[in-house]
Amino acid sequence: MTRTQPPRRQLHPEEQARFEAFLRSRDLKCTDERKALLDAVFASKHHFDADSLHLALRQKGNEISRATVYRTLDLLVQCGLVRKQSLGDQHAHYEAVHGDEHHDHLICLNCDTVIEFFKPDLEAMQDSICLEFKFKPLHHNLQIFGICRACQAKGTEGLDLAHRVSQLHA
Amino acid sequence: MTRTQPPRRQLHPEEQARFEAFLRSRDLKCTDERKALLDAVFASKHHFDADSLHLALRQKGNEISRATVYRTLDLLVQCGLVRKQSLGDQHAHYEAVHGDEHHDHLICLNCDTVIEFFKPDLEAMQDSICLEFKFKPLHHNLQIFGICRACQAKGTEGLDLAHRVSQLHA
DNA sequence: GTCCATGCAAAGCCTTTGCAGTGTG
DNA sequence: CACACTGCAAAGGCTTTGCATGGAC
Numbered sequence: 001m002t003r004t005q006p007p008r009r010q011l012h013p014e015e016q017a018r019f020e021a022f023l024r025s026r027d028l029k030c031t032d033e034r035k036a037l038l039d040a041v042f043a044s045k046h047h048f049d050a051d052s053l054h055l056a057l058r059q060k061g062n063e064i065s066r067a068t069v070y071r072t073l074d075l076l077v078q079c080g081l082v083r084k085q086s087l088g089d090q091h092a093h094y095e096a097v098h099g100d101e102h103h104d105h106l107i108c109l110n111c112d113t114v115i116e117f118f119k120p121d122l123e124a125m126q127d128s129i130c131l132e133f134k135f136k137p138l139h140h141n142l143q144i145f146g147i148c149r150a151c152q153a154k155g156t157e158g159l160d161l162a163h164r165v166s167q168l169h170a
Numbered sequence: 171m172t173r174t175q176p177p178r179r180q181l182h183p184e185e186q187a188r189f190e191a192f193l194r195s196r197d198l199k200c201t202d203e204r205k206a207l208l209d210a211v212f213a214s215k216h217h218f219d220a221d222s223l224h225l226a227l228r229q230k231g232n233e234i235s236r237a238t239v240y241r242t243l244d245l246l247v248q249c250g251l252v253r254k255q256s257l258g259d260q261h262a263h264y265e266a267v268h269g270d271e272h273h274d275h276l277i278c279l280n281c282d283t284v285i286e287f288f289k290p291d292l293e294a295m296q297d298s299i300c301l302e303f304k305f306k307p308l309h310h311n312l313q314i315f316g317i318c319r320a321c322q323a324k325g326t327e328g329l330d331l332a333h334r335v336s337q338l339h340a
Numbered sequence: 341g342t343c344c345a346t347g348c349a350a351a352g353c354c355t356t357t358g359c360a361g362t363g364t365g
Numbered sequence: 366c367a368c369a370c371t372g373c374a375a376a377g378g379c380t381t382t383g384c385a386t387g388g389a390c
Binding site: 074084086106108115119122125126130134136138140142144147148152161165166 | 310314
Binding site: 197199200201219220221236237240241261262 | 353354355357363365
């Protein structure tokens with residue numbers, strides 16, 4: 001197995017292609033930083049924030065600035081490859097969009113675990129509400145804050161839950 | 171009709187009583203600033219943010235500092251009289267809680283109108299999801315972003331909607 | 341060669357906090 | 366009369382921006 005490998009494998013070809021098409025369509029440039037960031041985003045299985053993405057990139061040896069992280073995330077969101085969400089604290093969270101799937105979130109106020117779920121009935125019901133108000137939906141967001149199963153079992157809840165609820169900002 | 175009026179009418183007796191009970195229960199004090207802020211909150215019909223509340227208070231002649239506005243809003247949220255929400259931009263929004271009602275929001279990305287709605291079926295469905303995950307819900311939040319009926323009619327939508335969606339942060 | 345992109349550092353915005361003085365209970 | 370509350374100003378956290386340099390096409 002000593003076949004020559006290409007110097008840089010394309011890790012997420014489909015998303016890469018979509019991003020490049022988006023960039024071309026706007027006369028933007030496909031830089032190394034942008035490619036590296038796309039890879040890092042699609043390598044992540046879960047939610048992340050700008051800072052942890054920045055850190056992950058640096059740890060992989062990509063000397064990329066925080067400013068570029070923000071600028072590129074913005075592009076990815078506009079291009080539909082990334083979603084930006086608030087999960088109840090003061091900073092933005094992001095997640096890679098795989099295919100067309102949409103899911104909502106259960107967020108544990110005790111251990112910060114985020115459980116994703118998808119319920120078609122729920123989406124249908126939202127559509128019917130929009131119809132009722134003649135509102136054209138573009139995006140939605142449902143978050144349920146509470147205590148996850150594990151934390152209920154541990155019984156460690158309730159330290160300063162009242163305060164966390166008040167700080168939800170969501 | 172020249173009956174003597176009390177020097178300061180209690181504008182929102184029920185909420186005032188609840189707030190005072192809350193304060194007493196924590197050995198906190200019922201100051202003029204806190205009373206004025208409560209009044210201002212319940213005088214507002216819609217959503218507001220900390221800054222506009224601060225402004226409204228000053229315009230009514232209450233020299234209250236921004237710090238106290240934040241501190242008191244926090245108390246009101248903990249006491250359940252106010253809800254704190256993110257409506258897609260970078261700062262927190264608040265709304266007075268009248269009774270036990272809960273509602274969700276349709277948010278127009280073109281004119282920023284917020285339409286409130288309540289759908290019991292939706293709440294029930296959320297409960298069933300929580301049951302499924304053995305998740306104990308404490309608070310939830312559903313926002314649907316899009317274009318309201320009026321803006322669809324005006325056809326003024328779509329200026330930089332993509333960018334607004336990307337900035338949702340929600 | 342022309343713009344666009346990057347990094348840096350500074351500024352921005354909203355929010356929180358330390359401190360000294362003031363007022364409530 | 367103790368302890369909580371206020372205002373002020375400064376700090377804080379996250380994000381954006383201006384500017385000069387470097388890079389893609």
